Amino acid sequence: MNFKRVLFLISLGSSLTLPFFLYTEWSIARWFDALFLVGLLLLMVYFIMVLIEGQFFTAFLKSTRNFFAKVNKKDQLIRESEKRSVDRVDYRKEFPNRNSFLQIGLLFSISSLVISVALYYLD
Known part of the structure; x- marks a missing residue:
């Protein structure tokens, strides 16, 4: 299994269990909220990697x-x-799998956002 698949499965699994910790009961709307939060977390990790690679903190x-x-x-x-x-x-760090964080974070965030908006307006 490659890193992207492992990251996807771990992120999906954490988004399925996160509503149990945040809320009292599990529902599909709360799962989409948790999926959005996991996607945002992955995007934040990606942008922190970009800052480190770009030597933002070196100055x-x-x-x-x-x-x-x-x-x-x-x-x-x-x-x-x-x-x-x-x-x-002089610190130089390169992260080989940073694009996986961006792709999976965007997938989770955008898909959960679109589905949540659809559920809100169709309900």
Whole structure:
């Protein structure tokens, strides 16, 4: 089984059990609500992966490290005596299966949204 199929089955299973934790009883409308929530969670995970891959947080890490290096006088004296600069912070992370999160999250969110709207207006 590939990752996409496993993620789909785990997400579908969690959307089936989530209404029992959120509500007192299970119904089809509540299952569509839970399916929408699981889809949104998958989309949020995807966008966090995109931020990490795009090195969005690297600037914060570099500036924080640079700030504490300049504030700490002891480390600054050691660095000056050894004639070395502040170490670079370079994190590069790639997620191979991030598109699976996007595709399944969009599938769950859009399908549950369309079906919920149809149930609301047809009922």
